[in-house]
Amino acid sequence: MAMARSAPYFEGTGRRKTSIARVRLVPGDGNVIVNGKALDEYFGRDGLAEVANQPFVATSTVRRFNAMVKVVGGGHSGQAGAISHGIARALLQVDAANRVALRGAGLLTRDPRAKERKKPGLKRARKAPQFTKR
Secondary structure, rough: OOOOOOOEEEEEEEEEEEEEEEEEEEOOOEEEEOOOOEHHHHHOOOOHHHHOOOOHHOOOOOOOOEEEEEEOOOOHHHHHHHHHHHHHHHHHHOOOOOOHHHHOOOOOOOOOOOOOOOOOOOOOOOOOOOOOOO
16 A cells, blocks of 8 residues: 655544534554544444444554544534544545545545524424414
8 A cells, every 4th residue: 555645644624514523644553532532432332433433444444543533513423424524534645545445435525414594484494383274
């Protein structure tokens, strides 16, 4: 595997809903630190740690990099998606050959789904007040 550039670390920014994750990858043994906590400790056992680790699994680099992540905004699900997106972008800097595997797993595309805005006269984005005929 050829390195694209020799840097002390590889960076990637991931976004999902209203969450933004700044990811730094350094060669190591697979520790992922999110806002000063271990990944499993940060997300508990919702299965979101697996979502965040998907890029490593897709590129077979599970125990090769340590990741330092700073994530802000949104909820747990959005943050996990943002971390996954950021790790995928950082892995592109590690080796451009990772693009095929990451693209195939759908990890490079920024998920555009976000909360729909509330409309006037409605209770939420689409929920209307109860209708009474008489």
